[in-house]
Amino acid sequence: MKNYQLNNGLQMPRLGLGVWQSENGKETIDAIHWALEAGYRHVDTAKIYGNEEAVGKALRTASVPRADVWLTTKIWNDDIREGRASEALDKSLERLGTDYVDLLLLHWPVPGRVEAWQALERALEQGKARSIGLSNFLESDIQEVLDAGSIVPAVNQIEYHPYLAQADAISKCDEHDIAITAWSPLMQGNFLKEPLFAQIGERYDKTAAQVVLRWCLQNDIIVIPKSVHRSRIVENGQLFDFELSEDDMRAIDELERGKRFGPDPREFAAK
Numbered sequence: 518m519k520n521y522q523l524n525n526g527l528q529m530p531r532l533g534l535g536v537w538q539s540e541n542g543k544e545t546i547d548a549i550h551w552a553l554e555a556g557y558r559h560v561d562t563a564k565i566y567g568n569e570e571a572v573g574k575a576l577r578t579a580s581v582p583r584a585d586v587w588l589t590t591k592i593w594n595d596d597i598r599e600g601r602a603s604e605a606l607d608k609s610l611e612r613l614g615t616d617y618v619d620l621l622l623l624h625w626p627v628p629g630r631v632e633a634w635q636a637l638e639r640a641l642e643q644g645k646a647r648s649i650g651l652s653n654f655l656e657s658d659i660q661e662v663l664d665a666g667s668i669v670p671a672v673n674q675i676e677y678h679p680y681l682a683q684a685d686a687i688s689k690c691d692e693h694d695i696a697i698t699a700w701s702p703l704m705q706g707n708f709l710k711e712p713l714f715a716q717i718g719e720r721y722d723k724t725a726a727q728v729v730l731r732w733c734l735q736n737d738i739i740v741i742p743k744s745v746h747r748s749r750i751v752e753n754g755q756l757f758d759f760e761l762s763e764d765d766m767r768a769i770d771e772l773e774r775g776k777r778f779g780p781d782p783r784e785f786a787a788k
């Protein structure tokens with residue numbers, strides 16, 4: 518249950534720590550060390566988060582070997598548009614202080630995505646990335662990569678939570694055995710405004726955050742909740758010792774309302 522077998526045969530931990538908006542220093546280093554102590558084996562960063570140096574330092578100074586931690590980073594939009602994906606990856610690896618990432622994603626489907634995908638395929642051949650994938654790609658963008666590329670993406674990382682079930686993008690990914698990672702699985706903190714999660718949690722002696730994350734996992738979705746607070750990092754990691762009933766899963770499903778907390782890829786990627 519703790520790992521997801523990707524279409525390339527690799528085992529990706531279903532729980533990761535997100536580090537967006539986490540500072541490039543002690544804050545990120547501490548958060549990663551606490552997460553590893555709490556059993557996480559997966560960190561999700563990106564060039565645009567500006568904290569790859571801290572992520573690298575945290576992994577080099579951790580008690581867990583680098584080889585046991587799944588590290589994801591992403592190629593930012595300017596580098597995709599300007600045809601600089603390979604150079605951008607080399608710079609990310611330098612900042613991270615490692616010679617490979619476990620997963621390399623195109624951050625948004627901006628123009629230049631097909632050429633950038635081909636650069637990711639080369640990175641895979643060169644061993645600089647063990648898996649390659651997409652982020653924020655909807656149905657037609659996914660098809661474009663499938664048509665132009667020779668490797669099926671391993672993962673698509675998209676906004677996903679009880680208010681945004683992403684049925685169309687997910688069914689497209691299911692057709693091609695592309696795993697889904699949920700970004701903003703905790704609705705950027707807005708889950709606290711929805712009383713149902715805490716009500717359900719009472720039945721399992723679990724918190725609202727744990728209920729939301731468990732709902733994602735039971736839908737076969739990988740989660741990367743963000744926190745820089747030790748107690749919350751520990752709390753968000755305690756997901757594998759309970760199971761939501763079908764009725765509770767269905768009650769959460771009914772909250773779906775097509776609501777995004779982040780940008781809509783159709784608008785954002787066109788800019």
Ligand code: NAD
Nearest residue numbers: 535536537561652700701702703704705706726742743749
């Ligand atoms: P999230 O949904 O993980 O919410 C994080 C916020 O929820 C925290 O800042 C905090 O306010 C609150 N929180 C966390 N744990 C809590 C707890 N136990 N109790 C109460 N409040 C709690 O938001 P996110 O950071 O947007 O998403 C997670 C990760 O996804 C990011 O850090 C990043 O790695 C990734 N991400 C990727 C993209 C993309 O375009 N690919 C976009 C956004 C985020």
